[in-house]
Amino acid sequence: MRSLSALIACPGCDLLLKKINPAGSIKQFCPRCNRLLYQKKSHSISKVLAISISGLIAYIPAISLPLLTLNAMGMHQNGSVFDAFVSFYHQNYIFVAVLLFLTSILFPLLKLSLLFSVALQLKLRLYSNNLPFLFRLSHYLDEWGMPDVYLIAVLVSIIKISSVASIQYDVGFFCFIFLVVMTRASSSALDSEIFWQEIQQIKPPMQLHENSSD
Ligand SMILES: [Zn+2]
DSSP, X not given: OOOGGGEEEOTTTOOEEEOOOTTTXXXXXXXXXXXXXXXXXXXXXXXXXXXXXXXXXXXXHHHHSOOEEEEETTEEEEEOHHHHHHHHHHTTOHHHHHHHIIIIIIHHHHHHHHHHHHHHHXXXXXOOTTHHHHHHHHHHHXXXXXXXXXXXXXXXXXXXHTTTSEEEEOHHHHHHHXXXXXXXXXXXXXXXXXXXXXXXXXXXXXXXXXXXXX
C-alpha cells in the first residue's frame, strides 16, 4: 500500500495523485480536471538566495527611513513604517499597531531571513536538524507577511492627501517598494518541491535510516 506522504490531492477536484517528481516533470496537470498542479521553477535555490539577500539589504532603510514628506501651509511632516507603528501605539490603536508590526515589520523580516538561511544551507549543502522546520516556518509566514497591504494603504493615502498637501517621496518609500517586490518575488521564485528534494538529498544517511525505521 502506498504511504499517504507519497500522494497529493488535486486542489481542484480532490483526486489523489502520485507526488510530483521535480527532477522529471516541468509541468504536471490533473488528469481529471486538467488543473495545473506543478510548474517547475528553474534555479529556484539560487534565485531565492539572491532575492532574499536583496530584500534583507533593503529592509532596514525600508522600515526606518521616512516614506513621504507632506508639505502643507508651511508645515513639513514625514514618517517611516516604524514611526507609523509607534504613532498607532501611542494613540491607543493597539490592535492596528500590533497588526502593522507583525504583518509589515516582523513577518517580512522573518520570512526573508528564513528563506536566506535555508537557501544558503542548501547551496552550501550543509544539513542542520532544524532545516526542515525552518523551511516549514517560512511557508506559514508567507501567508502572514503582507507589506504590500501597507503599501496599498500608503498609496490610497497619497491619492486622498494630494489635493490638500504637496507630497515629496523619500528614500524609504522606494526602499519599501523594493522590499515589497522582493518579498513577493521570493514567493514566486520558490519551488517547494525542489527545496524539499534538496533537503532530502543533503540529509546525512544515518538520519535517513532513522526516519525510515519510524
Ligand atoms: Zn483535479
